[in-house]
Amino acid sequence: MALAQLAYAAEKAVGHGKNAITAQDVSEYSSLGVEDTMLALVWMGKNKVEMTRVAKPRILEDRDVILKVTGSTVCGSDLHLLHGAIVQMSKGDILGHEFCGVVDSVGSRVKNVKIGKRYVASFQIACGDCFYCDKKISSQCERTNSNTTERAMYGGRTAGMFGYSHLTGGFAGGQAEYVRVPYGDVNLLELPDDVPDEKGLYLSDVLATSYHAVQDTGVYENDNVAIFGAGPIGHMAGVFAMQAGAQQIVFVDTEPRLSYIRDHFAPEYRDKVSFLDFKQLSSGITSSETVVSQLKKLFDGRGPDVAIECAAGEYAKGWAHWLELAVGAETDTSEIINEMVEAVRSYGRCGITGIYAGYTNHFNVGSLMQRGVRLIGNGQAPVHKYWQGLLAALQNNEIDPLQMISHRVRLEDLDQVYYKFEARQDAMHKVFVETRFSFPAAEGSPPLTRYTE
Ligand SMILES: NC(=O)c1ccc[n+]([C@@H]2O[C@H](COP(=O)([O-])OP(=O)(O)OC[C@H]3O[C@@H](n4cnc5c(N)ncnc54)[C@H](O)[C@@H]3O)[C@@H](O)[C@H]2O)c1
Ligand SMILES: [Zn+2]
Ligand SMILES: [Zn+2]
Numbered sequence: 001m002a003l004a005q006l007a008y009a010a011e012k013a014v015g016h017g018k019n020a021i022t023a024q025d026v027s028e029y030s031s032l033g034v035e036d037t038m039l040a041l042v043w044m045g046k047n048k049v050e051m052t053r054v055a056k057p058r059i060l061e062d063r064d065v066i067l068k069v070t071g072s073t074v075c076g077s078d079l080h081l082l083h084g085a086i087v088q089m090s091k092g093d094i095l096g097h098e099f100c101g102v103v104d105s106v107g108s109r110v111k112n113v114k115i116g117k118r119y120v121a122s123f124q125i126a127c128g129d130c131f132y133c134d135k136k137i138s139s140q141c142e143r144t145n146s147n148t149t150e151r152a153m154y155g156g157r158t159a160g161m162f163g164y165s166h167l168t169g170g171f172a173g174g175q176a177e178y179v180r181v182p183y184g185d186v187n188l189l190e191l192p193d194d195v196p197d198e199k200g201l202y203l204s205d206v207l208a209t210s211y212h213a214v215q216d217t218g219v220y221e222n223d224n225v226a227i228f229g230a231g232p233i234g235h236m237a238g239v240f241a242m243q244a245g246a247q248q249i250v251f252v253d254t255e256p257r258l259s260y261i262r263d264h265f266a267p268e269y270r271d272k273v274s275f276l277d278f279k280q281l282s283s284g285i286t287s288s289e290t291v292v293s294q295l296k297k298l299f300d301g302r303g304p305d306v307a308i309e310c311a312a313g314e315y316a317k318g319w320a321h322w323l324e325l326a327v328g329a330e331t332d333t334s335e336i337i338n339e340m341v342e343a344v345r346s347y348g349r350c351g352i353t354g355i356y357a358g359y360t361n362h363f364n365v366g367s368l369m370q371r372g373v374r375l376i377g378n379g380q381a382p383v384h385k386y387w388q389g390l391l392a393a394l395q396n397n398e399i400d401p402l403q404m405i406s407h408r409v410r411l412e413d414l415d416q417v418y419y420k421f422e423a424r425q426d427a428m429h430k431v432f433v434e435t436r437f438s439f440p441a442a443e444g445s446p447p448l449t450r451y452t453e
Pocket of ligand 2: 078097098
């Protein structure tokens with residue numbers, strides 16, 4: 001049994017906490033007694049996902065909403081599930097935490113969500129009125145996830161999340177034709193007619209997460225900013241950093257991501273963006289050029305004011321971390337965090353938005369302490385705090401998420417898309433996944449790419 005599944009077996013033996021007010025471990029719907037089936041993407045083991053027909057959801061609790069999915073996508077976070085970096089997966093779990101759709105049915109106590117209208121879901125499942133939800137820090141909702149392992153490991157729990165392992169409650173996701181949304185009136189935002197699915201979908205995660213990374217780390221007028229990881233999250237964090245008044249942005253990543261950003265980044269800011277390819281540079285303690293030495297050179301020998309991590313902890317660069325990860329001596333490499341801490345100017349700020357699962361070795365706490373560097377865990381982004389404001393920004397054309405959409409694909413091909421996205425093939429940056437319920441493609445969205453007949 002793989003580690004991801006073993007950890008779930010251990011959780012089952014210990015048992016859940018008693019805090020959750022919604023059913024846990026409904027990560028597929030076969031126990032709900034519905035005979036109708038639907039198409040969905042399911043996790044089948046480390047590095048294996050599959051398109052398959054599974055049972056359709058139905059209303060299980062009186063604040064549930066069943067959404068007919070019209071738009072979905074794949075996230076860098078899904079790769080952590082594919083790689084087995086996030087534990088407590090179970091075979092047959094339906095994945096997908098970013099989706100929008102039309103309401104198919106509602107539970108008896110659902111307020112203000114109407115059958116037939118179009119909504120986007122937040123990636124986290126919030127109750128709407130606990131200590132954290134009152135403060136709009138919905139990603140830390142205390143009542144939707146009762147996983148004991150997460151609490152023991154982190155000293156506290158995140159909210160439940162769609163399609164994101166039993167560690168976050170075990171909720172079925174939206175890479176499917178239908179999805180059950182618990183507390184639907186809290187976790188769905190209505191999309192107005194002037195915001196098509198191809199834009200509104202990204203309120204579920206990418207836009208809220210990248211905006212939060214910039215706000216929470218703190219980017220101010222004239223700051224120079226280094227962004228580690230030039231995927232969709234890093235890309236949009238760059239846009240929001242420019243809107244916050246940044247002077248220069250440097251993206252640290254490799255190909256094909258750097259070229260994608262070079263060609264697609266918001267045109268009004270393109271002359272303020274530069275690039276460092278980490279694969280062309282050395283790492284660790286060396287007299288050769290490194291990401292750190294290059295970042296120092298770019299900014300007066302001192303380094304940028306701010307660094308934001310939009311990569312993840314599972315991507316080791318050197319052999320030492322590769323080995324420690326492989327034998328389980330750590331769950332995450334400290335290489336990118338060390339580069340950020342060492343690169344920023346003294347008293348600079350570093351934010352971590354990329355996913356880190358547990359523990360890391362060789363962290364340069366000396367540089368952090370001696371140089372007064374602020375290291376900020378941005379947390380799972382609290383979508384509810386930002387999504388209304390971001391929706392207004394979409395309506396006013398102040399942000400254009402289409403710049404990060406490289407492909408439009410079909411739900412039928414989603415298993416292929418996972419592997420292509422993982423291998424960064426076809427310069428795949430962020431996809432829009434259509435289902436048989438999707439609306440005609442909005443203006444400016446990429447043409448459909450088919451991977452099977
Ligand atoms: N905190 C949150 O709420 C939240 C929400 C969504 C996504 N995320 C996480 O944010 C991260 C980015 O998401 P994404 O969808 O853009 O992912 P992605 O996988 O598309 O992009 C990650 C990028 O990091 C790059 N990278 C790997 N090693 C690197 C290194 N040593 N230096 C610089 N770059 C490196 C990769 O080449 C890749 O382009 C992921 O870890 C994702 O799970 C967090
Ligand atoms: Zn995501
Ligand atoms: Zn709550």
